[in-house]
Amino acid sequence: MSRLADIRARSTWRDILEGQLQHAAIAVLMVAGACALMQAPEPGAHLLWLSAPQWAAVSIALAVVHQVIVAIVFRLQLHRNLISRLFGDKDIQRWSALFMPFLVARPITVILTGWADTVPIGLPPVVQWVVGAMLVVLAIVTMHSVLKHFTLRRAVGGDHFRDEIAAMPMVRQGMFRYTDNAMYGIVFGGLWGIALLFDSWNALVLALFQQAYIWVHMYCTEKPDMEWIYGNRSRVAAPRVDR
Secondary structure: OOOHHHHHHHOOHHHHHOOHHHHHHHHHHHHHHHHHHOOOOOOOOOEOOEOHHHHHHHHHHHHHHHHHHHHHHHHHHHHHOHHHHHHHHHHHHHHHHHHHHHHHHHHHHHHHHHHHOOOOOOOOHHHHHHHHHHHHHHHHHHHHHHHHHHOHHHHOOHHHOOHHHHOOOOOOOHHHHOOOOHHHHHHOHHHHHHHHHHOOHHHHHHHHHHHHHHHHHHHHHHHHHHHHHHOOHHHHOOOOOOO
16 A cells, blocks of 8 residues: 555646546547437426436536546545645545535436436336336445445545555455445445436436446546556556646
C-alpha cells in the first residue's frame, strides 16, 4: 500500500486524467443506447408532469453528473489533496453531503419512472413479483452491510482522503462474505427489482443503464485509483513535473 503523500509527490496531470476520455466516450454511447431503448407510454401518462421516458432522462442526467463529479473529486483529492486543503478536517463530511443526494436520487428516479410508466415488461407477473422482491430485499440487506461493516466513510471514497482509512482491512462480514464488490454487484441490482415490481419497461432500461454505468466508473476511475493506493504505482512512477 502507498501513502497518499507519496502518490501526490510522484503523480502527474496525465495520471489525473487517466481513463476519463474512455469514460466520456462510453457515457455518450450508453446514453444514446438507453434513449434508443426507451418506449413511449400511453398519451397522457405522467407523474408530477413528466412521462416515464422523461423521468428516465432525469435519472440518467443525474447519474452522469454524479459520476463526473466523483471522478473530478477522487482524482483531485488523490493526486492534489484539493478537498482536504479546501475544507480541512471537514473534508469527508462536506464531500459526503454532496455525494449522498445524488446516490439517493438513483432509486428514487427509478421508482418515479416505473410509477409513471405504462409500457409493460411482458414477463409473467408472478415471476416479476418474486424476482423483483428478491432483488430489492438483497439490495436492502447489502446496503445494511455497507453501512454497518464497510462504513459510509469508505463508501464515499475515504481512502482518497486518509491513510488510516486506506489501511483498514478488507471487509468479510455481511454480504461481503460472498462478493468483494457488494455495492456495485448487489445494491444496484435492487434497481432491477424496482423495475420488475412496477412492471415497467422504461424503468428496466434505466436500471440496466445505472448498473452498467457504475461499472464504467469502476474501471475508468476507481481501478486506476486503487492501483495507486493499494499497488506500487507511486513507487515506479516518474517524479512529478508540474506544468
